[in-house]
Amino acid sequence: MRTMIPMCQPDIGAAERAAVNAVMRTPTLSIGPRIEAFERKVGAALGTRHAAGVSSGTAGLHLCLIAAGVREGDLVLTTPFSFVASANCALYVGARPVFVDVDPETLTIDAQAVADRARVLVRQGQPLRAILPVHVFGQPADMDPILDVASRHGLAVVEDACEAIGARYKGAPAGTLGDAGVFAFYPNKLMTTGEGGMIVTRHAAWDALVRSLRNQGRDVFDGWLQHSRLGYNYRLDELSAALGAVQFDRLDELLRKRERVAGWYAKRLARLDGVTLPQIAAWTTRVGWFVYVVRLAPGGERDLVIRELDRRGIPARPYFPPIHLQPFYRERFGFRPGDFPAAEAAGESCLALPFFGGMREAQVDLVCGALDEALAVVRAGSTLERAAG
Numbered sequence: 001m002r003t004m005i006p007m008c009q010p011d012i013g014a015a016e017r018a019a020v021n022a023v024m025r026t027p028t029l030s031i032g033p034r035i036e037a038f039e040r041k042v043g044a045a046l047g048t049r050h051a052a053g054v055s056s057g058t059a060g061l062h063l064c065l066i067a068a069g070v071r072e073g074d075l076v077l078t079t080p081f082s083f084v085a086s087a088n089c090a091l092y093v094g095a096r097p098v099f100v101d102v103d104p105e106t107l108t109i110d111a112q113a114v115a116d117r118a119r120v121l122v123r124q125g126q127p128l129r130a131i132l133p134v135h136v137f138g139q140p141a142d143m144d145p146i147l148d149v150a151s152r153h154g155l156a157v158v159e160d161a162c163e164a165i166g167a168r169y170k171g172a173p174a175g176t177l178g179d180a181g182v183f184a185f186y187p188n189k190l191m192t193t194g195e196g197g198m199i200v201t202r203h204a205a206w207d208a209l210v211r212s213l214r215n216q217g218r219d220v221f222d223g224w225l226q227h228s229r230l231g232y233n234y235r236l237d238e239l240s241a242a243l244g245a246v247q248f249d250r251l252d253e254l255l256r257k258r259e260r261v262a263g264w265y266a267k268r269l270a271r272l273d274g275v276t277l278p279q280i281a282a283w284t285t286r287v288g289w290f291v292y293v294v295r296l297a298p299g300g301e302r303d304l305v306i307r308e309l310d311r312r313g314i315p316a317r318p319y320f321p322p323i324h325l326q327p328f329y330r331e332r333f334g335f336r337p338g339d340f341p342a343a344e345a346a347g348e349s350c351l352a353l354p355f356f357g358g359m360r361e362a363q364v365d366l367v368c369g370a371l372d373e374a375l376a377v378v379r380a381g382s383t384l385e386r387a388a389g
């Protein structure tokens with residue numbers, strides 16, 4: 001039986017529809033007042049002063065690494081347990097991502113290991129330029145040790161906060177702790193602009209540079225078709241910006257809705273054997289719930305459970321396969337299984353369940369009931385297999 005529960009769903013209301021419709025009644029569909037208004041809202045609310053809308057989170061990360069001065073041959077420390085864009089952005093500027101394994105509980109980059117690795121690379125005279133921590137699944141990485149080692153060695157810190165708008169690290173908004181932070185607004189995210197992203201930074205010079213780079217390298221005050229540097233078309237259009245501004249006004253409501261759904265899941269899943277709930281670190285003062293990811297036993301159980309859930313009409317996803325084991329990364333850099341054991345264990349055992357703010361309690365019940373059944377079927381199967389073997 002298909003249950004019609006989607007994996008995720010944007011939360012779009014009448015205010016969003018009215019805002020987008022209003023833009024369509026104007027002649028200005030790109031480079032106009034809506035993006036400026038959206039940026040002002042985000043910059044003011046997060047206290048970063050500068051915010052620049054871009055066409056995606058990936059575009060934002062790319063521009064931040066350029067602004068950080070990362071160049072051909074440089075090294076960028078980051079996590080293998082993320083969406084591939086976190087490492088790809090280093091490749092776009094000719095740099096090489098250097099992976100540091102994750103903390104096996106929180107699945108965020110092991111910040112102490114980052115500090116140790118950074119010190120070694122600097123001591124060896126390696127061209128380490130930046131650290132790119134990822135606030136994975138809406139939980140901030142442990143930023144203090146990262147910021148400390150970065151300031152000691154003059155390294156830039158670019159926070160990949162693509163999954164973490166609204167999250168807080170020791171009370172401070174994720175994305176505002178490093179030199180720059182990047183949010184993403186793809187429709188599965190907590191708030192959406194369709195496609196889109198936002199760079200926040202406290203450096204006026206970074207802000208000016210990313211504004212030029214997103215707009216084909218024009219200087220902000222340059223005339224028509226004056227291109228001062230190699231740029232890109234990474235602009236966020238006015239329709240998307242209008243949608244984003246309304247969603248951002250609703251950020252606290254959107255966060256609270258997802259907190260409620262996460263609470264329903266936690267209560268029900270705590271009763272299931274062999275299901276590990278998301279581990280929230282002491283430094284995380286607010287989770288920006290992006291996905292609801294549980295861990296099952298390593299060794300293939302997760303994939304069988306996904307199949308059983310699918311039979312019951314419940315979608316679920318393996319989340320994430322680690323970046324270093326993606327075919328392109330293996331081929332280009334020679335990474336192998338065993339290189340980052342904690343990320344790989346998470347990659348094998350993490351299961352993302354349907355999750356969105358509009359989810360009803362009865363739907364959570366249905367998912368949890370199906371998961372209970374799926375686990376029983378899979379475990380009975382492996383008991384039979386063991387008995388037969």
Ligand SMILES: Cc1ncc(COP(=O)(O)O)c(C=O)c1O
Binds near residue numbers: 083136162163184
């Ligand atoms: C951790 C992380 N980084 C970067 C991105 C890239 O964002 P976008 O899809 O908007 O390019 C995503 C998006 O899913 C992400 O989850």
